[in-house]
Amino acid sequence: ADLPRVDFFHWVLVDLAPERSSIAEGEFSEGVTARGKDGPEAAGGARQGINNYTDWFAGDPDMGGDYFGYDGPCPPWNDSIVHHYVFTLYALDVDRCPLEGVFGGPEVRAAIAPHVLGQASVTGTYSLNPDVPA
Structure with a gap:
């Protein structure tokens, strides 16, 4: 499969306390929930x-619903292109993301854009295809 690459949000998390320095494994999610x-x-x-x-x-x-929280990578097993996973943390000039109700990644990006003081990203790669080095 050579599907075109698009942004796919695996996790949208806002309003982390500024004093928080880590997130423990499984703290916000453990596995996919139907x-x-x-x-x-x-x-x-x-x-x-x-x-x-x-x-x-x-x-x-069987699977339809609102998927809040983190659900990890699961690229097609036969994808011939390695997948890139970008984790970005934003420092804002507001205490709370200015969104209410149900929101997704694109809405958060737009809402926080005027409030970003700084950001840091790390990128990981992954593939289920044994012929594609990640």
């Missing part, structure tokens, strides 16, 4: 938006 995880409230006063598995599984009677 029909999605609860949200948007999350640990420590944070909020989680819906990830793109909400769109991916839309219309599927």
